[in-house]
Amino acid sequence: MIGDWLDIGWLNEIPVRGARTVPVEGGEEIAVFRTSDNHVFALLNKCPHKQGPLSQGIVHGHNVACPLHNWTIALATGEAQGEDKGCTPTIPVKIDGGRVLICRASTLKVAA
Amino acid sequence: MDFQGHNSSTDEAMIDTADRAVPHLVVVGNGMAGCRAIEELLARDAGRYRVTIFGAEPHVNYNRIMLSPVLAGEKSFDEIVINDRAWYDDNGIELVAGDPVIAIDRAAKTITARSGRTVHYDKLLIATGSDPFIIPVPGKDLPGVISFRDMRDVDAMLAAADRGGDAVVIGGGLLGLEAAHGLSLRGMKVTVIHLMPTLMERQLDEAAGWLLKNALEARGQTILTSSDTAEIYGNGKVEGVRLKDGREIPASLVVMAVGIRPSVSLAREAGLAVGRGIQVDDHMVTSDPDILAVGECVEHDGNVYGLVAPLWEMCRALADGLVDKPTGYRGSVTSTKLKVSGIDVFSAGDFGGGAGAEDIVLRDASRGIYKRVVVQNDRIVGAVLYGDTADGNWYFDLLKKGEDISAIRDLLIFGQAFASGGGPDGGRADPKAAVAALSDDAEICGCNGVNKGRVIACINNGAATLDAVRATCKASASCGSCTGLVENLLAITLGDEYAGERAVKTMCKCTSFGHDDVRKAIVERSFKEIPQVMQELSWSTPDGCSTCRPALNYYLLCAWPGEYKDDQQSRFVNERLHANIQKDGTYSVVPRMWGGITNPRELRAIADVVEKYDAPMVKVTGGQRLDIFGIKKEDLPAVWADLNAAGMVSGHAYGKALRTVKTCVGSEWCRFGTQDSTGLGVKIERMSWGSWMPHKFKIAVSGCPRNCAEATIKDFGVVCVDSGYELHVGGNGGIKVRATDLLCKVATEREALDYCAAFIQLYREEAHYLERTAPWIERVGVDYLKKRIVEDDIGREALRARFLYSQSFSQDDPWAERAAGADREQHHHMAQFFPMAAE
Numbered sequence: 001m002i003g004d005w006l007d008i009g010w011l012n013e014i015p016v017r018g019a020r021t022v023p024v025e026g027g028e029e030i031a032v033f034r035t036s037d038n039h040v041f042a043l044l045n046k047c048p049h050k051q052g053p054l055s056q057g058i059v060h061g062h063n064v065a066c067p068l069h070n071w072t073i074a075l076a077t078g079e080a081q082g083e084d085k086g087c088t089p090t091i092p093v094k095i096d097g098g099r100v101l102i103c104r105a106s107t108l109k110v111a112a
Numbered sequence: 113m114d115f116q117g118h119n120s121s122t123d124e125a126m127i128d129t130a131d132r133a134v135p136h137l138v139v140v141g142n143g144m145a146g147c148r149a150i151e152e153l154l155a156r157d158a159g160r161y162r163v164t165i166f167g168a169e170p171h172v173n174y175n176r177i178m179l180s181p182v183l184a185g186e187k188s189f190d191e192i193v194i195n196d197r198a199w200y201d202d203n204g205i206e207l208v209a210g211d212p213v214i215a216i217d218r219a220a221k222t223i224t225a226r227s228g229r230t231v232h233y234d235k236l237l238i239a240t241g242s243d244p245f246i247i248p249v250p251g252k253d254l255p256g257v258i259s260f261r262d263m264r265d266v267d268a269m270l271a272a273a274d275r276g277g278d279a280v281v282i283g284g285g286l287l288g289l290e291a292a293h294g295l296s297l298r299g300m301k302v303t304v305i306h307l308m309p310t311l312m313e314r315q316l317d318e319a320a321g322w323l324l325k326n327a328l329e330a331r332g333q334t335i336l337t338s339s340d341t342a343e344i345y346g347n348g349k350v351e352g353v354r355l356k357d358g359r360e361i362p363a364s365l366v367v368m369a370v371g372i373r374p375s376v377s378l379a380r381e382a383g384l385a386v387g388r389g390i391q392v393d394d395h396m397v398t399s400d401p402d403i404l405a406v407g408e409c410v411e412h413d414g415n416v417y418g419l420v421a422p423l424w425e426m427c428r429a430l431a432d433g434l435v436d437k438p439t440g441y442r443g444s445v446t447s448t449k450l451k452v453s454g455i456d457v458f459s460a461g462d463f464g465g466g467a468g469a470e471d472i473v474l475r476d477a478s479r480g481i482y483k484r485v486v487v488q489n490d491r492i493v494g495a496v497l498y499g500d501t502a503d504g505n506w507y508f509d510l511l512k513k514g515e516d517i518s519a520i521r522d523l524l525i526f527g528q529a530f531a532s533g534g535g536p537d538g539g540r541a542d543p544k545a546a547v548a549a550l551s552d553d554a555e556i557c558g559c560n561g562v563n564k565g566r567v568i569a570c571i572n573n574g575a576a577t578l579d580a581v582r583a584t585c586k587a588s589a590s591c592g593s594c595t596g597l598v599e600n601l602l603a604i605t606l607g608d609e610y611a612g613e614r615a616v617k618t619m620c621k622c623t624s625f626g627h628d629d630v631r632k633a634i635v636e637r638s639f640k641e642i643p644q645v646m647q648e649l650s651w652s653t654p655d656g657c658s659t660c661r662p663a664l665n666y667y668l669l670c671a672w673p674g675e676y677k678d679d680q681q682s683r684f685v686n687e688r689l690h691a692n693i694q695k696d697g698t699y700s701v702v703p704r705m706w707g708g709i710t711n712p713r714e715l716r717a718i719a720d721v722v723e724k725y726d727a728p729m730v731k732v733t734g735g736q737r738l739d740i741f742g743i744k745k746e747d748l749p750a751v752w753a754d755l756n757a758a759g760m761v762s763g764h765a766y767g768k769a770l771r772t773v774k775t776c777v778g779s780e781w782c783r784f785g786t787q788d789s790t791g792l793g794v795k796i797e798r799m800s801w802g803s804w805m806p807h808k809f810k811i812a813v814s815g816c817p818r819n820c821a822e823a824t825i826k827d828f829g830v831v832c833v834d835s836g837y838e839l840h841v842g843g844n845g846g847i848k849v850r851a852t853d854l855l856c857k858v859a860t861e862r863e864a865l866d867y868c869a870a871f872i873q874l875y876r877e878e879a880h881y882l883e884r885t886a887p888w889i890e891r892v893g894v895d896y897l898k899k900r901i902v903e904d905d906i907g908r909e910a911l912r913a914r915f916l917y918s919q920s921f922s923q924d925d926p927w928a929e930r931a932a933g934a935d936r937e938q939h940h941h942m943a944q945f946f947p948m949a950a951e
Contacts, residue, residue, distance in 0.1 A: 008943040016309050016318075017655070017681035020942035036318040036655045037463040038308075053697040056685035058658040065658030067685040072658070075528065076469075082812060096388065108947055110242055 005094065005101035009034065011040065014100070019055035019064070021045055022102070027111035030091060031055035032100060033075050035062055041075035042093045042102045044110050048073075048086025134162045135234035137434075138223055140378065141214045142167025144176055145407025146239030147195055152431035154203055160435060161235070163205045166225055169262055170210035172196055176262070177420055183266050183294030187641040197395035214675035218400055235434070238379055238390060238405040239336050242372040242418065246816070247282065251344030257366045260291045269790040272365040273298035280304075280353045280363040282341055284311040288369035289328070289452045295367070296333055303334040303361050305341055305353065307370075315448045315459040317654050319475075320482050320498040322643035327455050327480070336361075374416055376411045381807045389416045394434035394440035396426055406430050412443060417524055419446050449501055458504035461494035461511050462486070463654075469493060474525040475650040482647060484654055485525055490518040496654075503527040547600040556601070557587040557594045567598060571605045573686055576626075578602065588624075595624040595650070603629050609634050612771035621661035622651050627663070642668065642679060663881035666768070669804055670876050673918035680935070686766035689938060690926045691748055694741065699748060701740045702765035703755045704801060707775045708736030709815075717758030721751050735772030735810065737763060744887035745939050752927035765802065768882070770872075771810050773797035774822065778815030778832065787832035789815035796830075796868055802923040803872065803915070806879040806888075810844075811868070824852045827875075827885040833857075837864040841871060841897065843888035850886040856902045870908040 014020050014034040021040075022030040031045035031054050039062065045055050052068030063074045072081040078088035088111040092103040137153075139146045142165050149165055171189075178192035200207045211225045216236065224230045242260035244251055258268045272279065273295055281292040284306030296302045304311075310321030311328075325335050340356040344366055352362040366791050374389035385391040385399035389411030395414075396404045405428045408418055415424065422444035428552075429441035447460030469488040475481065481499035485492055485507060491514050495507040506528040510517060517524055552565035562585050570585040581598055582589040588598045602610045619627050630649065639645045642664050646656060656664070667684035680688050691699035703718070718738055722730050729741040743751055752762075765771060773796050777783065778789030793813040800811070812823040813830040823829030829840040829852050836859040840852035855871070858864055861934040874897065879888040889897065930939070 006943075006945060008945075012307065013937060013942055015681060015937065021637065022938065022945055023941055025944065025946040027471075027947070032944075038313050039463075039678075050695065053693070053698075056693060057690070058661060058684065059681065060651060060655055060657045060661060062469065070658065072436075072749045107945065 004104050004109060007102050008100050008102055010097050011038075011095055011100055014040070017059040019057075019059065021053075021055050024025075024107060026112035027108075029053075029055075030102065030107060030111060032093070032102065033059055033064060035059060035075070040093050040100055041094060042091040042107075043073075043075065044089045044091075045079050046088060047071055048078075048080055048088050049084065054088065116833070120246065136161070136232060137161035137163050137235045138231055138233035138235060139163065139237045139239060140223065141165075141237075141239035141241060141409075142169065142171075142173055142209060143239060143241050143407070144420065145241065145409075145427065146237065147173040148424060148427040149237060149239065149406050149430050150203075150205065151195075152427045153434055156431050156435045156437075163203070163230060165200075165205060165207050166211060166223070167207065167209045168212035169264070171263060171633075172200070172207070172209070174263070175525075179260070179263070179266050180290040180294060182263075183291065184297050206945075209331040211525070212903075213378060216378060216403075218382055218403070221402065226929045234402065236403045237430075238403065238409060239407045240375040240378060240409045242408040243375045244368060245371040245373050246368055247341060247370055249341055249343050251346060251350070251357065252347050252368070254344055254350045255348070256350030256364060257344055257368060260367055260369045261372075269295060269365065270298070273300050275364065276300065276363050277364040278303070278849075279365040279367065280361055281367045281369055282353070283369035283371065284308070284335065284337065285314065285369065285371065286312060286448070286450065286452075289324075291367045291369055291753065292328075292333055293452060295365070296331070300365070301332075301334075303336060303363070304328075304465045305339045305355070305361070306335070306337045307340055309338045311335065311337065312452075312457070315496075316457065316498070317463055317484065317496050318478040319484070319643055319646060319651075319654050320457065320459075320496050322453065322641070323480065323482055323498050323647060324457065326454065326644075328452070368507075372408070372418055374411070376409060379405065379409070387411045387414075394429065394442065395438050396430040396441065397433065404430060404433075412441060415443055417444060417446065419448065421446060442845065445512055447504065449504050456497070456499060456501040458497040458501035459495065460504070461492070463494045463496060471654055472521075472525045473652050473654060475647050477648040477650065483525055487517065487524075488523070490516050490521070492517060505745070536750065541802065544600050544604055547597055550605050556597050557589075560586040560589060567601050567656060568605055571602060576602070576606060576609065579862055586636070603672055619663060620657055622646075622653040622656050622660050623649060624652075625649055629839040630664070631667050631671075631878075634667050640668065640676060641670055653936070666804060666806065666881050666896075670918070674921040680938075687768070689745060689748065690752075690762055690930060691743065691745075691764060692766045696742075698742045698744055701743050701748070701751055701755075702733065702737055702763040702764075703760035704797075705760075705777070706797050707773055708792050709775075709790065709794065710737075713758050714760055717755055717760065721754050724754070725751055733765070733772075735765075736774050737772060739765065743809045746941070747937075749931050749933075749939055753931035756925070756928050756931055760950040761801075761894070762927045767804065768807050769804050769809065770800045770802070771808050773800075773825070774810070774812040776813075776815045776820040778813075782815055784818060785815035785832070786834050787815060787837065787861075788831050789813040789821065789830070792830065792832075792837075792864060793821075793862070795865060799869060799916075802874060802925075803876070803919055804922065805872070805876055806881050809872070809875075809885070825849065826852065828871055830864055830868075836860070839864065839867055839871075842885045842894070844884055844886045846884075848886075853889060853897075855894070855897060866912050867901060867908070869915045870911035871897070873911040873918075874900055876915070876918075877911075 008022050017036050019031050019033040029045040030052040031043055033041045045053050049071050052066040054064050056067045057064040059071045063072050065072050071084050080086040091106040094101050141336045173195040175192045175194050181187040211227045213223050214226050215224045222230050222232050244261045258265050279295045279302050281288045284304050292302045292304045310318050311324050342354045342356045344353050350366050352360050354360050376386045376390055379390040380386045389404040390409050392405050392410045392412055396406050398405050407423050425444055426441050432439040449458045463486055468484055472485045474483040484496045486494035492511040497504050497550040500568045550564050552562045556562055556564050556567050566585050567587050575581045588595045661682035665679050668676040685693050691701050704853040726746050727740045727742050731739045733739050773793045775790045775793035779785035810826045811828045812821040812826040814821040814823040815832050823831050824840050825843040825845050831838040838857050839855045841855045843852035844850055
């Protein structure tokens with residue numbers, strides 16, 4: 001049986017204030033972030049501006065600065081902050097026993 | 113729920129023969145949850161059930177959270193007993209202590225204890241709590257390895273402490289730090305090993321965790337964060353712990369305190385629904401209507417709790433259900449307030465929140481205080497307090513009630529007294545009114561001991577800006593935490609005349625200090641870590657932003673070569689991946705070509721890489737080298753390994769660092785050449801490669817004034833002439849072209865190299881992060897550079913020496929380290945998802 005959640009690995013595999021990527025075969029890449037207070041967020045690995053790989057940006061608070069043009073994206077909502085307009089799709093995440101799980105249905109929808 | 117419908121005709125088969133008229137409630141677990149549930153039940157209807165409690169430990173009910181004070185020698189066991197024997201006797205409760213229940217027979221409605229004793233129940237309450245999690249490393253079963261969960265563990269620790277020596281605590285969470293504190297007080301030399309980068313990461317953020325670590329180290333404990341245990345070694349008993357990085361820490365006692373797991377095996381074997389804990393409904397009833405569960409062993413609505421407050425709320429709901437007045441448990445919002453080694457720490461709620469969550473941060477470096485309140489939609493959603501937790505309960509109360517705090521927002525962080533105080537009508541004070549109400553001798557700046565009267569006098573004497581106040585009476589000139597107060601005083605005193613503008617541009621929105629102030633403080637006050645700078649200089653955000661983090665990382669790296677540990681997560685992607693990110697998310701790779709000179713072996717290696725990794729383009733750069741485009745981040749280490757094999761190293765084309773040294777062919781080939789410009793270029797590049805700078809840095813050496821290497825639009829340019837070397841500085845191409853200023857002329861190649869090193873170091877030490885040499889020189893003036901580098905021989909030599917010292921730590925090829933496997937996670941996906949294969 002296929003679960004509703006995809007187990008992608010241990011929380012410790014994601015650097016604090018950093019991100020790791022999960023490519024979806026035949027689709028887009030997902031970025032999974034870990035903040036300094038140990039919250040985890042999953043988003044499509046694309047800035048709404050020029051599709052920069054958000055996973056490579058600098059994480060501060062619950063935001064990431066896109067590496068291409070320094071847009072700030074809120075990790076919880078995917079919304080561009082400040083004057084910039086745009087939104088990156090987000091995926092529900094949960095932590096269970098130190099494992100990071102991302103929502104299967106949302107992943108398929110976002111990455112398709 | 114009908115608990116009364118007991119049919120006595122079936123009782124013939126029952127094992128115990130007690131009074132059948134009163135239903136029998138059997139409790140598995142004599143801990144805090146089990147006994148509290150019974151207390152709640154007795155308070156509602158004392159005669160409703162006949163109660164039997166089974167406990168695994170040979171004790172009456174005691175307060176488990178007070179084991180820490182017992183370990184620390186502040187309390188005795190008798191003082192932490194919650195219910196003594198008399199309580200059990202007076203309430204007709206049978207206590208079976210030291211005899212754990214090992215099986216439940218749901219069909220027969222009996223439980224069996226280890227002694228073989230079997231008892232019938234009408235209602236069964238499981239309150240087995242949790243078990244310590246033991247990490248599965250070799251040596252975990254050696255004598256001398258214990259957990260920190262019950263009185264027996266405390267006795268074992270006390271016995272070990274009596275023998276003295278070294279102890280290792282694995283786990284830097286709440287429990288681990290309490291164990292470490294107790295053992296330390298008992299005279300043991302304690303090392304805490306923690307897997308995460310900061311202590312108590314579940315309760316504290318990075319800033320507070322850093323403060324805690326510093327404080328504990330000052331009290332004599334050794335704290336090793338980001339450290340993973342490989343094994344516990346010893347011959348017949350514990351002798352020490354070996355970490356995955358190879359370090360060994362000798363110890364005669366190892367306390368395993370990495371976490372707890374709900375104790376669910378009994379319930380699972382009985383076939384009850386178990387997730388992470390025993391699953392219960394709002395009335396604490398399990399999947400079997402006659403079996404209830406409460407405390408740390410349960411999972412309610414997907415949540416498992418390891419704190420005491422939720423347990424009390426669960427027990428109330430459970431008791432209400434047992435007496436047929438169900439109210440229901442709705443889950444708990446938790447907070448943690450504790451003293452670790454005498455340090456007050458508080459945390460509650462969520463530090464993150466969703467969209468629109470904002471941080472309000474107060475730092476008071478002189479008193480060692482950090483407070484952070486997270487506000488979302490005018491409501492508090494989380495709080496972290498360090499050093500002063502007096503207002504913790506107030507914040508938690510506002511949080512739980514979801515109160516609108518917009519009216520007191522400006523004063524919220526100063527605490528309840530300040531925020532609810534205010535004017536004579538008891539109305540909310542605005543910050544200005546609160547400051548105006550202060551007496552003249554009220555202290556404004558604690559660091560420099562400046563009172564309000566003096567600040568106002570200094571403003572009245574003409575200090576009309578924050579910087580002027582800082583310069584004249586020193587208020588707000590040190591840690592900056594009183595900046596807001598001083599600005600309010602300026603506004604009150606000057607009225608409309610106060611422009612409210614800062615003369616110095618601040619580094620970013622996280623701080624009220626400019627780049628120069630921050631750099632000066634780092635050097636003069638020996639700040640050596642990013643969280644330390646943020647605390648001491650009162651950063652207004654918990655962990656900075658994408659502007660200040662890279663700047664601070666550079667300033668620390670520059671100030672403390674060989675000592676400061678580079679923070680990868682504070683670097684821009686290019687410097688983290690040692691390659692240039694391109695618009696499609698692939699990377700370009702530029703190997704170093706010393707002075708622009710190459711050879712067949714290097715060219716072959718580059719050609720091979722281009723073919724092997726399908727690079728769509730290879731291009732000659734403006735800096736006289738080759739740029740390979742379209743490399744995927746996963747392939748970078750392999751590409752580098754191939755280039756390393758041909759003797760090439762990173763070209764740092766991606767960094768705020770020395771880029772290229774462009775040369776012309778000079779006197780070796782050119783009929784106009786006056787000096788060996790290629791030779792000098794190679795020497796300069798060998799000297800300066802690998803150095804991190806405020807911004808990118810380009811050098812060129814031209815062999816004659818025809819200047820084919822375009823040295824006069826470089827950060828540092830040498831133009832060779834018959835009589836020596838003209839040294840030019842501060843040029844760049846780019847958006848705004850700027851030709852260099854002539855610094856001076858020197859006679860020898862040696863001097864050209866020395867002046868170059870001194871110039872680079874002055875730029876490294878004094879420019880602002882992301883400021884190229886051109887705007888820097890326009891800011892400070894070329895005369896200043898001449899004074900420092902040309903006219904001051906001793907100063908120049910000192911700058912050169914500092915540069916070379918710094919270089920002794922920075923000339924390791926980052927590509928070779930990565931190719932050898934360092935920071936693997938930077939280049940590999942965490943997982944891959946194959947939707948088709950999985951369906």
